[in-house]
Amino acid sequence: MSFMEFINFHLVPGIVLGSVYAVGAIGITLVFGILRFAHFAHGDMATLGAFIALALVTAGLTPWAALPVAMAAVAVVAIVVDKLFYDYLKARPKIMTVMASLGVALMLRAVVQVVFGVDPRTYATGIVRPDDYFGILLRDRELYTLAAVVLIVIGLTLFLRHSRWGKAMRAMSDNPDLARLSGVDNRKVTMLTWAIVGALCAASGFMLGINNELHSMMGWQVLLPMFAAAILGGVGRVEGAVLGGLIVGIAEEMSIFILPAQYKAATAFVLLLLILLVRPRGLLNGKVL
Amino acid sequence: MALLDMKAVRGGYGDADILHGVSMTVGEREIVVIVGPNGAGKSTAMKAVFGLLTVRGGHIVFDGEDITGWAPDRIVQRGICYVPQVDNVFREMTVHENFEMGAFLRRGDLSAAYDRIYGLFPDLKAKRRNLAGDLSGGQRQMVAMGRALMLDPKLLLLDEPTAGLSPKYMEQIFQITRDVRDAGVSILLVEQHAKQALAFCDRGYVLATGANRHEGTGQALLADREVAEMFLGG
Numbered sequence: 046m047s048f049m050e051f052i053n054f055h056l057v058p059g060i061v062l063g064s065v066y067a068v069g070a071i072g073i074t075l076v077f078g079i080l081r082f083a084h085f086a087h088g089d090m091a092t093l094g095a096f097i098a099l100a101l102v103t104a105g106l107t108p109w110a111a112l113p114v115a116m117a118a119v120a121v122v123a124i125v126v127d128k129l130f131y132d133y134l135k136a137r138p139k140i141m142t143v144m145a146s147l148g149v150a151l152m153l154r155a156v157v158q159v160v161f162g163v164d165p166r167t168y169a170t171g172i173v174r175p176d177d178y179f180g181i182l183l184r185d186r187e188l189y190t191l192a193a194v195v196l197i198v199i200g201l202t203l204f205l206r207h208s209r210w211g212k213a214m215r216a217m218s219d220n221p222d223l224a225r226l227s228g229v230d231n232r233k234v235t236m237l238t239w240a241i242v243g244a245l246c247a248a249s250g251f252m253l254g255i256n257n258e259l260h261s262m263m264g265w266q267v268l269l270p271m272f273a274a275a276i277l278g279g280v281g282r283v284e285g286a287v288l289g290g291l292i293v294g295i296a297e298e299m300s301i302f303i304l305p306a307q308y309k310a311a312t313a314f315v316l317l318l319l320i321l322l323v324r325p326r327g328l329l330n331g332k333v334l
Numbered sequence: 335m336a337l338l339d340m341k342a343v344r345g346g347y348g349d350a351d352i353l354h355g356v357s358m359t360v361g362e363r364e365i366v367v368i369v370g371p372n373g374a375g376k377s378t379a380m381k382a383v384f385g386l387l388t389v390r391g392g393h394i395v396f397d398g399e400d401i402t403g404w405a406p407d408r409i410v411q412r413g414i415c416y417v418p419q420v421d422n423v424f425r426e427m428t429v430h431e432n433f434e435m436g437a438f439l440r441r442g443d444l445s446a447a448y449d450r451i452y453g454l455f456p457d458l459k460a461k462r463r464n465l466a467g468d469l470s471g472g473q474r475q476m477v478a479m480g481r482a483l484m485l486d487p488k489l490l491l492l493d494e495p496t497a498g499l500s501p502k503y504m505e506q507i508f509q510i511t512r513d514v515r516d517a518g519v520s521i522l523l524v525e526q527h528a529k530q531a532l533a534f535c536d537r538g539y540v541l542a543t544g545a546n547r548h549e550g551t552g553q554a555l556l557a558d559r560e561v562a563e564m565f566l567g568g
């Protein structure tokens with residue numbers, strides 16, 4: 046195998062997959078850091094976002110125009126889910142909220158299956174030939190995916206670093222009691238967090254769908270790699286989630302060099318076990334779980 | 335009339351009372367210290383003022399208004415700021431961001447407030463971009479005080495600001511406390527270093543098992559035989 050073949054058939058797909066994982070892992074890490082529980086409905090929220098975008102595409106929008114609308118829609122869904130289920134349990138032990146999120150996952154998936162069926166779908170039909178950029182082969186959808194992920198990460202980072210409410214979110218993640226003493230309204234931060242997390246879910250689901258296909262289990266199947274990415278990078282750290290996502294994505298695409306292809310999905314699990322053994326707080330020193 | 339007037343306050347975290355009738359006052363521009371053995375209820379008395387406790391009896395009057403039972407965010411806006419004994423900075427945020435969070439409820443131009451804080455804590459000016467969690471214990475304590483002062487309170491509650499600090503830093507914290515007072519802020523603080531604290535404060539209270547035991551000027555308490563036997567090592 047030549048060097049360019051390695052790049053085009055393993056590294057580029059790994060980076061694309063990894064950036065999609067990164068977007069999912071950022072959401073997981075925000076929920077972990079600020080609301081302090083493992084959100085198992087994350088994958089199925091992504092599925093919902095992907096299918097909302099499909100409905101919009103069916104209605105005539107182009108896929109990339111459907112993305113922001115789907116992000117806004119799932120942001121609202123996430124806020125409503127929080128108000129209906131998680132908020133109700135907030136005084137209880139966190140494990141109850143974790144279990145509730147598993148229930149929400151099943152509910153969201155059932156809604157998708159009832160509305161859209163269980164057959165695989167795509168945003169566009171036909172074969173797209175990649176363009177050649179100095180020997181690197183990239184399809185438009187891959188280029189747009191990478192660009193969208195870069196925009197999302199930069200936008201979110203700027204928001205968290207420089208805006209008043211972004212800082213409030215970081216303060217809440219850092220030291221919730223002190224944030225409250227400083228006058229930060231817990232309910233507002235929670236709502237804002239869910240809006241962002243919902244939007245990120247939709248984005249990751251859409252990008253998975255456009256680079257592959259849509260089916261009702263798609264989100265559930267990427268939940269493990271997304272969690273692995275969040276923990277690998279260090280829980281609560283946005284940069285960590287990006288790093289972790291890229292590592293998991295690239296490792297999955299490279300795994301076929303040492304593992305039979307059927308075991309690709311086990312790569313994330315192996316990485317998760319390894320990091321928990323040698324560096325349980327993740328590469329960038331996240332929170333203790 | 336005193337700025338803060340706590341009258342026979344009873345209360346606790348759950349059903350059991352920890353405070354069994356604590357009374358104290360803090361006047362304008364006064365530094366008042368609370369000393370007492372571990373577990374006496376010093377922190378709890380301070381939390382009662384700040385609305386972090388279920389108060390079941392007595393009254394807390396601040397600046398002419400009864401604030402008994404108010405929530406902390408309302409008390410903050412009324413002009414009391416609180417520096418907890420532990421976990422009192424945002425470790426993953428920079429020094430400057432800690433101050434910004436302190437001023438979260440304040441709108442408008444804050445440059446005068448920042449100038450004032452960096453004037454009180456000149457050492458922190460060079461460290462404003464460092465993470466608070468990376469600073470030394472003494473500097474972290476200054477960040478904690480600075481965060482609380484950003485809201486320009488009338489009364490500052492400090493829970494053991496010198497715990498674990500070297501004598502040099504302890505002196506520095508006491509000096510800053512005086513500077514803050516001279517700038518017009520009243521201060522109520524809990525201190526483990528009883529001898530040094532009583533020597534530097536205006537008035538003091540000795541608490542034991544959730545109730546007042548002694549009170550008086552710092553000098554009078556230092557001279558009291560019973561107080562001396564209790565903690566000053568005889």
Ligand SMILES: Nc1ncnc2c1ncn2[C@@H]1O[C@H](COP(=O)(O)OP(=O)(O)OP(=O)(O)O)[C@@H](O)[C@H]1O
Nearest residue numbers: 347348352370371372373374375376377378379419
């Ligand atoms: N959050 C809490 N919930 C329940 N009980 C508490 C809580 N905090 C303190 N207590 C109890 O209240 C009593 C008084 O504690 P407090 O922290 O006020 O003492 P302190 O005088 O500040 O002691 P120290 O010098 O150790 O800081 C202790 O018996 C303690 O166990």
Ligand SMILES: [Mg+2]
Nearest residue numbers: 376377378419
């Ligand atoms: Mg205490």
